[in-house]
Amino acid sequence: MTHTDDRTPTTVDDRPVTLVDEDARAWSPRTARARFREGLAGPTAGVARGHTQANLISVPADWAYEMLLFCQRNPKPCPVLDVTDAGSVTTVLAPDADLRTDLPRYRVWENGELVDEPTDVREHWRGDLVSFLIGCSFTFEWALTAAGVPVRHVEQGRNVPMYVTSWQCRPAGRLRGPMVVSMRPVPPGLLSAAIRESSLLPAVHGGPVHCGDPSGLGIEDLGRPDFGDPVDFEPDDIPVFWACGVTPQAAVMASRPPFALTHAPGQMFLSDARDEQFRVA
Amino acid sequence: MTHTDDRTPTTVDDRPVTLVDEDARAWSPRTARARFREGLAGPTAGVARGHTQANLISVPADWAYEMLLFCQRNPKPCPVLDVTDAGSVTTVLAPDADLRTDLPRYRVWENGELVDEPTDVREHWRGDLVSFLIGCSFTFEWALTAAGVPVRHVEQGRNVPMYVTSWQCRPAGRLRGPMVVSMRPVPPGLLSAAIRESSLLPAVHGGPVHCGDPSGLGIEDLGRPDFGDPVDFEPDDIPVFWACGVTPQAAVMASRPPFALTHAPGQMFLSDARDEQFRVA
The missing domain is CATH 3.30.2040.10 (PSTPO5379-like domain)
Structure with a gap:
């Protein structure tokens, strides 16, 4: 499930340490995504300085309205940066990214239960999934x-x-x-x-x-x-x-939709957007 | 269609002038809504100082996801303050308000055409309408x-x-x-x-x-x-x-949903929320 080059993070008490080193700070988002696509995994705080990181949750289309409404009604935890069309694996936040492969690690949920934590979700992907990219405080x-x-x-x-x-x-x-x-x-x-x-x-x-x-x-x-x-x-x-x-992952646990994909906590999507685009003053 | 007490605004070149006078500035939002419910109409800039005003658009439930997504994808013109459940005539922004009667003036749209501008939309209301309250620059x-x-x-x-x-x-x-x-x-x-x-x-x-x-x-x-x-x-x-x-009214004109209700431009919903609740710093 994990790629084991020398960048694969080591663990402390079975927890992965962050990826951040001077090198990772200077990565472009595209480089970061390429490394994650190759299998590198770990928390992304400090990676690709100045670029906006995002949480991911993908739900079946018949749950999309309720997820978007949940985000609108809870804008502090769930500020939505993009919503994809059903089945799309791309986002306006990084047009060349593939949402199925380009995050460090994912979580796969069935009926509110965590069933897998792969570094790639192509085999779990469904054509009816709508993906939500949600702002992340690492930004x-x-x-x-x-x-x-x-x-x-x-x-x-x-x-x-x-x-x-x-x-x-x-x-x-x-x-x-x-x-x-x-x-x-x-x-x-x-x-x-x-x-x-x-x-x-x-x-x-x-x-x-x-x-x-x-x-x-x-x-x-x-x-x-x-x-x-x-x-x-x-x-x-x-x-x-x-x-x-x-x-949204806590909502998945509490509400038990039949299926959902998310990022693993702290292992975010690296977008091409710059933090400054979101600064209001 | 209009109530004709001494507060009904006069017109200049057939345009209503604003309602604002020293009295209206000091109204509570509840007082403003009560006056509008009685039939008073006119632009609301300057009414009920310090209270958040909102744009209204109500669409049939089968258009609600697209409307919410349109707002998410265009957050500068369409910052959503609340979305009601289908058929509900109330909003968390002012729990005692009735969205069908408490705005100064409405617009009724059929297939993208403006068909009426009443001061009350009870006779146009439908049980499948989802209402969007959207932030207003008067605030x-x-x-x-x-x-x-x-x-x-x-x-x-x-x-x-x-x-x-x-x-x-x-x-x-x-x-x-x-x-x-x-x-x-x-x-x-x-x-x-x-x-x-x-x-x-x-x-x-x-x-x-x-x-x-x-x-x-x-x-x-x-x-x-x-x-x-x-x-x-x-x-x-x-x-x-x-x-x-x-x-959103321009989107109604361009996209021609079968039915929509909106406020009349400049004649807003007066919510109980205070402007300061929305100040980020």
């Missing part, structure tokens, strides 16, 4: 870095930690489920910059939904994320929570 | 005013001028059509403030799509808008163009 990490805000999970070579919250999304037809968040520890003196920089990019989740005490989101233990890796805090760091594009 | 006019930017059409007691452009929207299924824009003359020294203030409200069209020469949008004569009224320029004013929520 604003470059803006955080430029503003002097440390990105701990990238510094520590880990996937971003993600948590299923007790906040319920507004349902849409058969689709319902909790909001998922990503968390980044932020030094108190940089909280203002972190909020400002992310807020100006609403298409990739915008400003945080919560800062501080994780119990406000029903999160019991920051050391045990539901997806991704725990990250270490520096003294005084405040946990800051952004709505996360893994939320 | 950011309060922010412009607060930043010292004059709003000429309000000063002059006119409806905002709107123009069908030569820019084609990205199609969605059977729906296609040109982008419509609203235009406001802005003094050069205040252009920066106008762009900044509107950009921070992307849910109500955000920053302008064009400034200056109207021929860049295929507009031949600013004095002859396609909807609304011409406005007078002060010396040195620059024409500034924002994407407009009348765009």
Whole structure:
């Protein structure tokens, strides 16, 4: 299932570490997609600097309206960047990409159960699938870095930690489920910059939904994320929570559509779009 | 068709003037909706200060996915604030409002043709209609005013001028059509403030799509808008163009769905939402 060249990420406690190194930062999105198509897998934070990353969820056409409505009704976790026509494997976000092969790793869902995590979904593809590309908070990490805000999970070579919250999304037809968040520890003196920089990019989740005490989101233990890796805090760091594009996967688990394909959390689609295209001011 | 109490707006060259006076500025959205329900009609710029105004388009359920996709693919003219369930006459934006009666004036469309402009659409309502509430640029006019930017059409007691452009929207299924824009003359020294203030409200069209020469949008004569009224320029004013929520009506004209209901241009739904809810930073 995995390609094993020297770029295949090693694992720590069975978790893949991120792909990011100086080389991967400078990749073009096309190069990144080509590597992923060859089988390279791992979290994409920090890959292809300045290019917009996206969450993927593909559902059968008879679920597409409810998925689009779910996204419209929950724009913080589900800002839609593109919706394909049924059966199409391409997106306006990267016209030469193939959505079946060009992500590092996928998840295959049947009746809300995770049944496979391949690096290629050509054998699972169906002609009735409508694909949703949803903004990803990795996109604003470059803006955080430029503003002097440390990105701990990238510094520590880990996937971003993600948590299923007790906040319920507004349902849409058969689709319902909790909001998922990503968390980044932020030094108190940089909280203002972190909020400002992310807020100006609403298409990739915008400003945080919560800062501080994780119990406000029903999160019991920051050391045990539901997806991704725990990250270490520096003294005084405040946990800051952004709505996360893994939320549609939580909706799949809660709502049990017969079939869905998604990206694996943290292993995103690298689009040709530039982050600056989504900055509102 | 019109109610004739002393608030019914007078007309200039057969065009209604705006409703705005000091009294209407201070109305609550509920009061505004009650007046409109009684039959009062006219453009709503400046009514119910600080409350979010919305465009309305209601289409049969079998057109709803394409309409929602059209909006997603054209987020500048069509930022969706709410989508109702089929047949529902209420919206989360104002739970006690009735979408069939509470707008000043409606348009009824059959096969892309305008067939009626009533102040109440109860007799036209159908149980399969899905309603879309779309952000309106009247919402950011309060922010412009607060930043010292004059709003000429309000000063002059006119409806905002709107123009069908030569820019084609990205199609969605059977729906296609040109982008419509609203235009406001802005003094050069205040252009920066106008762009900044509107950009921070992307849910109500955000920053302008064009400034200056109207021929860049295929507009031949600013004095002859396609909807609304011409406005007078002060010396040195620059024409500034924002994407407009009348765009779905242009799509109805171009795409000819069998049936649609919309608001009349400039005569908006007054929601209970506050503009500040949509400010991203």
